[in-house]
Amino acid sequence: MILRRRTLVGTLLVVAALVVPLVVVIAHAAPSNASNKPVIVAGVSQWGALASQVVGSDATVVSLLTDPNADPHNHEATTGDAINVSRATIVIENGAGYDTWLNKLVQARSTPPVVINVASLLGVRTGQNPHVFYDVAAAKRFVATLAADLQRLGHFPGTQVRATQTLARLGGLSSRVAQIHRGCSGVKVAATEDVAGYLLGSMGLRVVTPESLRLAIGNSVDPSVQDLALALSQLRHHPAFLVNNTQTATPLTQEMVAQAKASRVPVINVTETMTGTDYVRWLGGVVSKMRTALVREGCVR
Numbered sequence: 001m002i003l004r005r006r007t008l009v010g011t012l013l014v015v016a017a018l019v020v021p022l023v024v025v026i027a028h029a030a031p032s033n034a035s036n037k038p039v040i041v042a043g044v045s046q047w048g049a050l051a052s053q054v055v056g057s058d059a060t061v062v063s064l065l066t067d068p069n070a071d072p073h074n075h076e077a078t079t080g081d082a083i084n085v086s087r088a089t090i091v092i093e094n095g096a097g098y099d100t101w102l103n104k105l106v107q108a109r110s111t112p113p114v115v116i117n118v119a120s121l122l123g124v125r126t127g128q129n130p131h132v133f134y135d136v137a138a139a140k141r142f143v144a145t146l147a148a149d150l151q152r153l154g155h156f157p158g159t160q161v162r163a164t165q166t167l168a169r170l171g172g173l174s175s176r177v178a179q180i181h182r183g184c185s186g187v188k189v190a191a192t193e194d195v196a197g198y199l200l201g202s203m204g205l206r207v208v209t210p211e212s213l214r215l216a217i218g219n220s221v222d223p224s225v226q227d228l229a230l231a232l233s234q235l236r237h238h239p240a241f242l243v244n245n246t247q248t249a250t251p252l253t254q255e256m257v258a259q260a261k262a263s264r265v266p267v268i269n270v271t272e273t274m275t276g277t278d279y280v281r282w283l284g285g286v287v288s289k290m291r292t293a294l295v296r297e298g299c300v301r
Helices: 008-019 022-027 045-055 079-087 100-107 118-122 136-153 159-184 197-202 211-218 225-236 251-262 279-295
Strands: 039-044 060-065 090-093 114-117 188-191 242-245 267-270
Touching: 039 045, 039 079, 045 060, 045 090, 045 136, 045 159, 045 279, 060 079, 079 100, 090 100, 090 118, 090 136, 114 118, 114 136, 118 136, 136 159, 136 197, 136 279, 159 197, 159 279, 188 197, 188 225, 197 279, 211 225, 225 251, 242 251, 251 267, 267 279
Parallel strands: 039 060, 039 090, 090 114, 188 242, 242 267
Antiparallel strands: none
């Protein structure tokens, strides 16, 4: 998906946050750091949740995008975002064009923090699918990178133990995904857009919905009439399930959901913003829903 442009009001708010006197900054309600612990700021809640598991109580972790009912692609940097970034020792960017507003806040600092750009760790560039938080391999790479950065910075005594524990849990999730891949590779599924594309790919599932339609919906533009007609026809031929991103619902996605239900195709509703505070439990819940639908296909038990 492509981020919409920030409005003039949003830009002025960010500029104000960076230049107003300290007394004014304090007057804005922003998370305090009275304990003087290092601050880690994550653009999306998935990376923030994993960071919290790795650092424990050794640092304060702040996630900036946390509302699963809001479209994250509409987010404009706020005064609070700017204040949090100004205090951060480490900033975690999703990358690939997903949170360019966060990178601009980082660039505005006179002394740059340590920056981890998760998409860059995987070689995912702007224009490619930015939803790398649906990729277990990305989560593993991120945890290992964060642990290495924390060790280099020092003052994080329990980091390695907690990172090892987190990687073990992610490994268990990888095993579940691999089991589905072994039994269900090539099984047809449908999707309103590519939010869970990395997860579906790691399962070996084949997304039959036209890529041009998925990209159009992801970029908030109307797909062609021909693509929509084909997508609806495919749902009538009963793929294993339909993945529906509830955070970017439109009349077109609702039409696809209605067709899936009419054709008795399971609808798996997902969000871009993580619900809860446990990444493995969140993504594991999505895997469980997909596995349940695939049991009906007979490719897993």
